[in-house]
Amino acid sequence: MSKTLSEIRVEIDSIDNQVHDLLMQRADLVSSVAMAKKKEGLQIVHPAREAKLMRRLLSRHKAPLPRATVVRIWRELIGSVSLLQAGLSVVVSSDNRGGCIYWDVAKNYFGSAIPMTKISGVTNTIAEVRDGDAYFAVLPWPAAESQSPWWDSFLNQNDDEKKLSVICALPYGQSTFDSEMAVDSRAVIVSKIDFMPSDDDISFIGVKLGVEASLDRIKIAAKDAGLSVLNLFRADDSYLLEVTGYYNQDSKMIETLQKILGDECLYCKAVGGYPVIPHIT
Template identity: 25%
Template sequence: MTDKLTPLRVQIDSIDAQILDLLSRRARLAQEVGHVKAETHAPVFRPEREAQVLRGVAERNPGPLPAREVQTIFREIMSACRALEKRVTVAFLGPSGTFSEQAVFQQFGSAVECLPCVSIDEVFRATEAGTADFGVVPVENSSEGAVNRTLDLMLATTTIISGEVAIAVHHSLMTRTGNMDGVTVVAAHSQALAQCQVWLNQHYPQLERRAVASNAEAAVMASNDASVAAIASEMAGEQYKLGVVQAHIQDDPHNRTRFAVIGHLQTNPSGSDQTSLVLAVPNKAGAVYNLLAPLARHGVSMTRFESRPARIGTWEYYFYVDIEGHVHQAAVASALAELKDNAAFFKVLGSYPLSL
């Protein structure tokens, strides 16, 4: 075998030497970019440029490597080159080793300074104060819905959104004992129950399904009561000392949580972008429908619409809206101008590249 492997490994070593040389040349060019940017105090991290590079390598990738893994390699290349200019500091909801930290690495690569914070509030504070260049906060959790504190703080602070990251999230079936002996109830947030219903019908059709306020609460119940199984993340299971009966039971293996990258950076168009807004209207019939008419008129697609009771101020509800496109695009700009005229409250949270 060694006889056959040796010439192949010699060729691989020669390719590695060429890659190493190209990485070095790329890094020197990145340093020149850094010098140009420093003259004009331009930002080191340009999400739209990095998104374009990652999409580009995926499009031109000749195989046999999957596009996703080529992107992982290029994310690390850009991260390392960027760190030569300046190591970007990123605040996130700690501790280390959470999905939030994973989202940081997915957006910035591993050559960053991580600043774990104890609360979403503190992530916003560190980012507003400039202690961190960026913050990463959960926006929408597929098992718990919108992360309300994040939505409130987006409204209340001066930070804007400069990117988004989607992270795969898995549900597991867990009990105090790690087996199903004597279990009669399976508890979880209603969305998590819904997301696992095919699997539950197949494996445990006889169990009572009990919807509770959160998956974490289900985990607490299971930890106190051997007749209850919880559906929750394994992290929650660990916290409440549950045993895993079966991991990854969600029907959709691509179940995801979305994170927003917040900061002060206005992102330029990348060619495939999204814009987030907050709106309010006086509470009268048809007001919301009329409010959104300009989007349809200008052919701008709405990808998300969420209402949230106002906790302060004049309006009963705030509406969080995501639309396709970038504020620098003519159709989007026209639609938003009209929308602003109709709205009692209007704030653009940011335009940014769609997550990969």
């Protein structure tokens, strides 16, 4: 015998209460973890762990609830509890007229509870994290060729408390883009925290030469070093390679790339990257 509409609604109400109880329980546990990390001086935010969580949930998920909804729910949970408990804030780069095409994708990632502020200009946005109180900065996706891009300043950073790294890419959970969207809607998140491996990652490696070189020379050198290049961005004598896999400054392939490029290579630096998130559409 099929259930009546009233019976179904009663069952839904019961499930809602159970979900709410579990959410409160989860929030208490996450708060305890955050307090313990603060006490021990450990990194509170872990984008790599969050990425593993998203992959696990999406791998077990079944319709009819959209995959994008699952990601949005958990991003709100992470933002409302993990990030908010830590007192973190976000700055988002905008143009001189206050326009900000990255605001929505940033809000979808950080959630509605995290304080976000528009900052005019990329340089000012970076300074809010490097020298100010902001914890995260949302910056434009690198252009194929540009003059004085934001990432150029990341190539000669010292290993001190003000060193910044790319830690995530936006939109979250979308990994293929047409050319127009790649220019207009993609963004990266940078922070003082380290970019950590999540078992499925894309890394950025910056190269600065004493002379200008062709893109082909950089691509061939990267291939000879064992790197798989997805994209290559250029600014005069500086180059930013987007490569498959996780690499930090201690990675052997970065040392190999610098040796292949020779004495003309002034810097060869790992500048972060982002975890790959399964498609949500």
